[in-house]
Amino acid sequence: MVFLRSVSALSRLRSRLVQQSGLNGSVRWLQSSSETDLHSQLKELIPEQQERLKKLKAECGKVQLGNITVDMVIGGMRGMTGMLWETSLLDPDEGIRFRGLSIPECQKLLPAANPGGEPLPEGLLWLLLTGKVPSKDQVAALSKELRARATVPDHVYKVIDALPVTAHPMTQFATGVMGLQVHSEFQKAYEKGVSKSKFWEPTYEDSLNLIAKVPLIAAYVYRRAYKDGKVIPVDHSLDYGGNFSHMLGFDDPKMQELMRLYVTIHSDHEGGNVSAHTAHLVGSALSDPYLSFAAALNGLAGPLHGLANQEVLLWIKSVVDECGENITTDQLKDYVWKTLNSGKVVPGYGHGVLRKTDPRYTCQREFALKHLPDDPLFQLVSKLYEVVPPILTQLGKVKNPWPNVDAHSGVLLNHFGLTEARYYTVLFGVSRSIGICSQIIWDRALGLPLERPKSVTMEWLEKHCKKAA
Incomplete structure (x- = not known):
């Protein structure tokens, strides 16, 4: 990351706006709209960051970051x-x-x-x-x-x-x-x-x-x-x-x-x-x-x-095929348990690092609420958000029972006609x-x-x- 640089009254004003809005101070605003060449920007930044890394290695190279188990x-x-x-x-x-x-x-x-x-x-x-x-x-x-x-x-x-x-x-x-x-x-x-x-x-x-x-x-x-x-x-x-x-x-x-x-x-x-x-x-x-x-x-x-984003939509469609679009909460719970008891995971839930709902899921949900609130598969995704986390929590083995980005993306694509789930990973x-x-x-x-x-x-x-x- 690069440090905030204040070079004019405008940039100082922008800096204050960034701080007031709670943004990370590592983001630096551009000096003027005339600097439109990306290659030139990098040519200016790279020597600065090379020196930063050199200093970091020299001063902190032996600092321990934790223990490996x-x-x-x-x-x-x-x-x-x-x-x-x-x-x-x-x-x-x-x-x-x-x-x-x-x-x-x-x-x-x-x-x-x-x-x-x-x-x-x-x-x-x-x-x-x-x-x-x-x-x-x-x-x-x-x-x-x-x-x-x-x-x-x-x-x-x-x-x-x-x-x-x-x-x-x-x-x-x-x-x-x-x-x-x-x-x-x-x-x-x-x-x-x-x-x-x-x-x-x-x-x-x-x-x-x-x-x-x-x-x-x-x-x-x-x-x-x-x-x-x-x-x-x-x-x-x-x-x-x-x-x-x-x-x-x-x-x-x-x-x-x-x-x-x-x-x-x-x-x-x-x-x-x-x-x-x-x-x-x-x-x-x-x-x-x-x-x-x-x-x-x-x-x-x-x-x-x-x-996994392919697997999520296929799984959601399997829910509809077996239970219909007007699935009840109890039917959905039964289907989730059926999936888990067969030795499979509920696709789109859990993450190797995250311990909360993926913000990428959240912004896609907001997009759906704005553009396709009545889509049946979106409504099913919303029900899953209510049903799946408590079940996974009940199992006691899952560190993160919340949805990740894959839990939502396929439903949005499907709504607009891109229905070929095998293509989603591309x-x-x-x-x-x-x-x-x-x-x-x-x-x-x-x-x-x-x-x-x-x-x-x-x-x-x-x-x-x-x-x-």
């Missing part, structure tokens, strides 16, 4: 503090903060396409990369730049077309991203011997190209799999989220607003989740952003991660490109090292525990 080693490293991830921070009680800003604060402060509308994903990209809240002019300039980069070579489509049309959409999507890799600017620069201090610049080019192109690949996969391959071209008058909705085939203004919200809230969730951690790990070997992001997508495709993947690529740029800028944790055997743990006893 055997439970943590065997239990998937949960609870270990072991990564530097600048773009967002997840608090168990507050939820996610993007560069210090909560989701409601982002909805209030980031520029929107329409008055009172949802934040533009381009604005969040600027915020994640710079720690600054952008103006409308900066977001408009970045949106224009992303549209200029939004071209996909024919060979990428041919690679996707080599797969069966029945292949899972995530398989097709990840394959398309790998097809882009041959155009990596970082790989070309590395082979020419670019200095380490300049690694971030070709990484920046790759990252913005990747972010710009993935909606086209994702839309192509959707149209190929579900719409007889009839492709819809880019509309150069639309923003990132609106254009993605358009290329998928949905021009309802409300669906475009939903896509802006969806991409924004799914973009980043600190670094410990499977997709983000995978990208960070692969990138630490100096693999380029395409290779790193493709690896992240393969992690996102797992049912314990991004594939939407998640497009969103996650913004957070992952933002962090990869900073990984290169800060010169973060190869990630190489120490592993041990069960025999080693047993001997260690005997000594400790």
